[in-house]
Amino acid sequence: MAHAGGCPSEVAKSALTPTEGATIANWNGGVATSGGAGGDLVTIGAAEVDYLIHSLLVSIALLTAAATITIRMYQLLNGVERECYNQTFVVGTDPNGLWVINGSLGIHEALRVEVFSNNALDDGATIDYDYTAEAGE
Numbered sequence: 551m552a553h554a555g556g557c558p559s560e561v562a563k564s565a566l567t568p569t570e571g572a573t574i575a576n577w578n579g580g581v582a583t584s585g586g587a588g589g590d591l592v593t594i595g596a597a598e599v600d601y602l603i604h605s606l607l608v609s610i611a612l613l614t615a616a617a618t619i620t621i622r623m624y625q626l627l628n629g630v631e632r633e634c635y636n637q638t639f640v641v642g643t644d645p646n647g648l649w650v651i652n653g654s655l656g657i658h659e660a661l662r663v664e665v666f667s668n669n670a671l672d673d674g675a676t677i678d679y680d681y682t683a684e685a686g687e
Contacts, residue, residue: 566604569594570680577613577667577675584624584633588666592679595660597626600686603655606663609678610639611646617669621650626659651681658686 575589582588591608595601610619623635639648650663665677 566682566684568680568682570678572676572678574674574676575665576673577619577665577677578670579673582622582664582666583662584622584631584664586622586664586666588620588622588664591621591663591665591677592681593660593662594681594683595657597659600656600658602684602686603651603657603661604653604682604684605649606651606681607679608648608650608663608665609646610641610644610648611678612676613641613667614669614671614675615642617641617667617672619668620666621648622664622666623650624662624664625657656686 571592573589573591577588580587580589582590594603594606608621613619617640619639619641621635621637621639622633624631625634637650663679
């Protein structure tokens, strides 16, 4: 294909990779990788590998009604892991399916997602997730 000027146009596009899963953890009484209360839900990507994350959906449907759920995300910034997202939701008030990432987000380090519940009854509960990522070239 050529642009108006005769220059060839090449657009490299990687295949989208949808990933779904579920994690069982002690969301209240556990200790996540960051050292904060809760547990690790999922890690997206890898060190020094480019990805575009197009969506991340987290389900709080199986957690205790009225519990306050905190979703945190961490990534290396200049070699030091930093919290880059922290948002709270309330089970039964907010939607059961949360669009945590709802647009394209470029990363080049692993992005770790952690969850904390303020209700001890959520220890051992299942949290489902679904994300779509595209490997960079």
